[in-house]
Amino acid sequence: MGAEHADAEGGDSDGDLAVRAERARAALVREIELNGAFDADPRWRDAFAAVPRHLFVPYYIVGVPGGYERLWGQDPDPRRRLRWLEGAYADQPLATRMRDGELISSSSQPSLMATMLVELGVEDGDRVLEVGAGTGYNAALLAHRLGPDAVTTVDLDPEITESARAHLAAAGYRAVVVTGDGARGCPERAPFDRIIVTCALRGVPFVWLEQCRPGARILAPLSTGIVVLTVRDAGFAQGRFLSTSAYFVALRGAGGGEAGSGWAGRLPRSLVRDEVFRFVLTLVGEYGGVDAREVLRVWEREGRPGRERFGVTLDQGRAYAWLDDPAGPHVWPLRGSA
Template sequence: MTAGRFAEAGRARLASALIANGSLQPDWFAAYHAVPRHLFAPDTVWPGMADGVRQGEAVDRREDADGWWRAVYADVPLTTQWDDGAHLGNSRGVTPSSSSSMPTMVFSMLSALDVADGHRVLEIGTGTGWNAALLSHRLGSANVTTVEVDPSTAAEARARLARAGYAPAAVVGDGAAGHPAAAPFDRVIATCSVRQVPRAWIEQCRPGAVIVAPWGPEYGGEAVVRLTTRQDGTARGRFVHPSAFMRLRAQRSARPGSRAYLPAPWPADGVRSTTALSPDELGGWAAMFAIGVRVPGVFPLTERYGDGSYTLWLHDTAVTSWATADWEPGRVEFEVVQSGPRRLWDEVEAAWRWWDGRGRPGFERFELVVGVDGAQQVHLD
């Protein structure tokens, strides 16, 4: 099959899937067909799975054209950079640092953005440039500003945009700072996740503007929030659907390994206890979100063993406290060890029971409020 026929068949098949799952709405049909994803995919991509499965092996267009076309027109994210560009070649790096987002997520977020003719949009995270091109087709390039922190990624995206006939303002810089020179904006969309919505985004918006961004606490769990800015400088809005994005570089946090916390071999000075709550119950995306909202400054790590058992480690970002919970098949009670001024397992278990006692609410029942001082609060219902 020729490249043209691959593109035509792949785009039609993907469009059908996006329409069927409700992400591609009629007002984005024209942009979808005018801005093909393959024009914004590099020769080497690492296809991922939509449900959080790790990315697969590299697919190189020059070596496996059929596989590359299938990957580009699958409803999956495509990793396009590892380790902030330090890793080169077709092998996997350690940490994915740029991607072409899953098409379902792209069009779900564009739908939530709710743009109209004449709106000026700020995009945080240019990536491959596909999202900026879709916005440029819909609104005109003059109304789109896109910011990318990585110079090489930005240069490649700018070249792809130009070849496709679009010329949004493509800026190299820290997305957390927005782009005040082009403000005020009617819409802001982020293609990277945040723990704190930057004040600059709100300050560069008109009152009544909409900000769509993936938001997640330190603990884990993440969802796209749709905020509306207010005359008093605040913003608030509901979470609309779960997400999993790479973190805004300015908000990445160091996550020390367990040895940084232990003054001696485990269990060191830890206090032992048991719990009836299985560590397995803490692993769902919505559960992690609820725990993270109620237990700030804590993150989990999992140490797995060959027999299927594992240890859940809890660490605080201040490197003062830790806890472990051991899961083994068939157990109904689980050993817990805790150390430090914070009893992390107790905090996490209390947060989980709060969430469980309210019917295990999903993301859509939570609202984010951003104050004029930058303080951020998440409320249930």
Template sequence: MTIDLTDQAAEARRALAQALTDTGDLTDPAWRRAFEEVPRHVFVPYFYAPDGERVSGADPATHERWLTAVHEDRSLVTHRTGGAATSSSSQPSLMATMLEALTVTDGMNVLEIGAGTGYNAALLAHRLGETNVTTIDIAPDITGPALERLATAGYQPHVITGDGSLGVPDRAPYDRIIVTCGLTTVPSALLQQLTDDGFLLAPLGNALARIHPTGPGTATGRFLPGGAFFMPLRHAQGDGVPARRPPLPTGPARPSTLPADAIADNHFRFLAGIAVPGLTWQYDLNDNNEITGARVWHPDGSIAQLHSDATVAEAGPRSLWAALEEAHHSYQIAGRPTPDQYGITIGPEGQLVWLDNSEGPSRALGE
């Protein structure tokens, strides 16, 4: 049985847009209209629940649950590779924050890195016109469905299958480049495809950086407040899939100087993501949703386990927990800074994230 969702979905979109406006995530009337008019349910015909269940609008048993979730302010896993989540429809409030942070004007040419479901490209096309929007993703099993859903919704931006780190030079230069997947460093090819007064908006650590080119091979920028969690940029099919958890450490544990509740501090997690990129986390929660233990691992096979007695055990080629303890010590010494107190400089010496100003304490990206 085919269900006509036109009126029901439109009402749900208006409610979502109002909620985003009430929280201050949507302030620009043009972007509000885009959220009200672009049908998110077309781009997310199904999603995967945390337990792996496929929640589909076509399944009568999950239809109502699906429709409600699609119009809530939550991210939804839409693609899995080898059982791991590798693509999603981002949380609408974060999408609104990023789109408004682009400060676009009519006629601007925009490149999106990470097409995903195609929903964000549709919002961009609604605002700027489809001829001014290009979006790229690594795998045809992502771009193919995105292209079909865009057409169903009435939008035809340029959809490219390829390595997002290389950009799309054939359609450059771009006034804005928006990256909707996590980066460990800023690809130089993207900076080269910007106009002289353009900028790139990208997640680094767990915050957004707005980066302006300043010359051949150089750029500078600042981070915005708030968190921004994204799946990693994939350079090839199979790349970017979260690493399977290595075996838990079996050696002796030692007292940890990093308290469990620090893991829930998003300001510290920003610095942790800069200091040790590419980590995957699991938590143990008590009845009050407080973190009592954790496991964290890296694609290189390193793993650390924090026990409920505040001791930690580690295994693998490097000491992950020691690196996090050092980052937390720096964070406390600096007065627990927020992401918007940091900036980034890109040049011949590398890519440096610094505190307060370019002469302040810094860390190299990608190490």
């Protein structure tokens, strides 16, 4: 990244840190831009260029041989402070909170965040609900784009919402941060024009549709992909998956769950390692209850389709996954939505 190496003897001042952070942030934005993530809505480039990610990850956890190591911005060792800053502006997810050895919160990969925000398709005046407050960084990006009163972010864990509020304040941004079960939405702030979810789901809660305006868009991780649903009314939404893969910390509360297949042991390891097939196996096999061998037969017979050929329909309390056409021959009920 663009951060320069600190003088190990003299350390670095707050001014030096700010300069290095600005350079590193500019380098990250260029990297995301070169990948084409901003092409459909260049206004998001300005948000990523303005919002200081390092203020939302004052510390994070990295794996080291034999365990974990915490990097933080107040470390007395200038070399470790530099490692922290470089990591904060690397295009990679950062583990920010663990409990009893389990990851419960993270800062998502910035390029994936950019893709999701662009696909969210916000317009001026939209009201957005974010499910999964995390560090508050995504809420700050949304607030930069739409204004503070337009953005609500909800999380079940009061420690996470408290730190998100603190990070937003430190960076000079405001959003409405709510402690509650995101699977139930946030009815007191409804209706919403967009819902963006930054945690893994087993199904899309129908209550979200009730809190959306007609024509709203819901963008949510499901299996190991991201589905983009258009809401027709309180009882119906439908849409396809993006082609990109996505792995998130599971939503805690009603409706949460990590992607992982209990059917994997019945198939050759080479197939289970195939990222797209693992997506299909989790969506259709685990969430849909279809035998793994049948999932494999359909996937191979249809030419090993990618994520973008699959979609989801929510219709009057029932949820379906489908391949190519919701009225076609390959439609599977989903068991996770409620």
